[in-house]
Amino acid sequence: MSSVTAGQMGFTATEKVTFGQPARDAILAQAEGMGARRVFLLASSALRNDTDEIKQIEAALGDRHAATYSGIAPHAPRSDVLAAANAAREARADLIVSIGGGSATDAAKIVALLIKHDVRTVEAFEPLRTYVDDAGNVINPLTVGPDIRVICVPTTLSGGEFNALSGATDEVTMHKQGYEHRNMAPIMVVLDPAITVHTPQWLWLSTGVRSVDHAVETLASYQSNDFADGLADNALRLLAEGLPRVKADPTDLEGRLKCQIGAWQSMISIIGGVPMGASHAIGHILGGTCNVPHGHCSCVMAPYVLAWNAEHDASRQTRINACLGNTHATAAESLDAFIRGLGMPRTLSEVGVLEDQFQRVAEYTMLDIWGRTNPRPVRSPADIMEILRKAA
Structure with a gap:
């Protein structure tokens, strides 16, 4: 008799993926469904400065739109992520929406984590990050995840928007490090092919x-x-x-x-x-x-x-x-x-x-x-x- 291999598959806290629908409509519907009144947009600089896509999303949200922030450099340097977190705190965000590539996606998920843990310096990132010990074991110190949920609208194909894991770069060591909690995964991912034509x-x-x-x-x-x-x-x-x-x-x-x-x-x-x-x-x-x-x-x-x-x-x-x-x-x-x-x-x-x-x-x-x-x-x-x- 043949044997079977035991295993398991885990899943994140993502509840919904929309595809083929305009991003502005999907974001508004989700915000309304959640009762979110302070929506913070973390947007690609190119989309914000060179297209009207972000303006369309802001207009669709109306008085639910709290603020828009852009300027996350590639590989999400800690200082950039912290600046975004400070902007989201100031805006009293109750929902964070990333619109852009992998660095914006990573930053949005980590921003929610930083707000939860009241991180206000780049040094304070350190106790939250995943690391590998001398024996090769992956150690994740996070037991408490964020309260503020995230929507991700990806404009590239890296796929990080589906993951609870996010990366940010320590600018001292130039080492990109991971942060992971299941509640860091977005509540919704929006796959809008039309917004990607600008990529x-x-x-x-x-x-x-x-x-x-x-x-x-x-x-x-x-x-x-x-x-x-x-x-x-x-x-x-x-x-x-x-x-x-x-x-x-x-x-x-x-x-x-x-x-x-x-x-x-x-x-x-x-x-x-x-x-x-x-x-x-x-x-x-x-x-x-x-x-x-x-x-x-x-x-x-x-x-x-x-x-x-x-x-x-x-x-x-x-x-x-x-x-x-x-x-x-x-x-x-x-x-x-x-x-x-x-x-x-x-x-x-x-x-x-x-x-x-x-x-x-x-x-x-x-x-x-x-x-x-x-x-x-x-x-x-x-x-x-x-x-x-x-x-x-």
């Missing part, structure tokens, strides 16, 4: 590859399961179709929504508890320490990590290659070709990371929450150095 194409496509990487590292993980694999499989197929469509025609809203739903599906397994691997762990450090955009981290690292893992065991990579259309003999080669076809960078030197930075990246990667959950065991910074040299 620069390189950013849309590169963050799309970030979600591709979510799906790839789920399918590659020995800690995945049939439920997670099914979601990751469909996510990868949607992204493999949608990203080239949007590259060919940026006005293709159906293609954009396929990408958004693919990004959503790619995140469910991570939220449920399937750990990511070395591509994500290295990517966190490349972002916070080397200032590489989120999406470009995956564009560079994902195929090299697949190739490195395949030297150990390629059995979990057959399905990845099938989702990519079996365009090449291996999953790493097919993924490399797909990313190159989108016009994205494929080496560390292309994104400004040189060999003299490798040792620091390798050492910080061992401190990441996924630094030791790669399918091919990562035992020391030397293993990470091996991957980085392949990607040089």
Whole structure:
């Protein structure tokens, strides 16, 4: 008789995802349903300054609109997140809405946490962050989450809006660190493809590859399961179709929504508890320490990590290659070709990371929450150095 593998999937406090509906309508309906009277918008500077999208949302909210804040730098530096929290406090926010990319999303969720814990200095972030101890255990000190809920309107495809985990960068160490409580997850996510037409194409496509990487590292993980694999499989197929469509025609809203739903599906397994691997762990450090955009981290690292893992065991990579259309003999080669076809960078030197930075990246990667959950065991910074040299 065959055996079964026991497991579990966890879920967050997100109650609703809307898709294909204008963001302003979805936000207003949610605010009305919650009885929110002091809605604080944390918006992308580009959307606020260069389009009328934020003005339309402010107008739709009417007297429910308390304030709008913008100016979160990439990788959400602590000082920027603190400034946003101070603005939200001053506005007496009872609902926070992020409209923009991953840094705005991360900041909004952490802002709610900072208000709850009355954090008023960047040093006071420290007791709240997740860390890895000397034995490699992930320690999350948070037992009390925020009271103020968040709505996320993503304009990129990183997928962080679905996660209770958020990242902010310690500007002293240049180390991007995580903060996680289930109530940090947004109460609602709004997938509005129309608002994403303003997103620069390189950013849309590169963050799309970030979600591709979510799906790839789920399918590659020995800690995945049939439920997670099914979601990751469909996510990868949607992204493999949608990203080239949007590259060919940026006005293709159906293609954009396929990408958004693919990004959503790619995140469910991570939220449920399937750990990511070395591509994500290295990517966190490349972002916070080397200032590489989120999406470009995956564009560079994902195929090299697949190739490195395949030297150990390629059995979990057959399905990845099938989702990519079996365009090449291996999953790493097919993924490399797909990313190159989108016009994205494929080496560390292309994104400004040189060999003299490798040792620091390798050492910080061992401190990441996924630094030791790669399918091919990562035992020391030397293993990470091996991957980085392949990607040089």
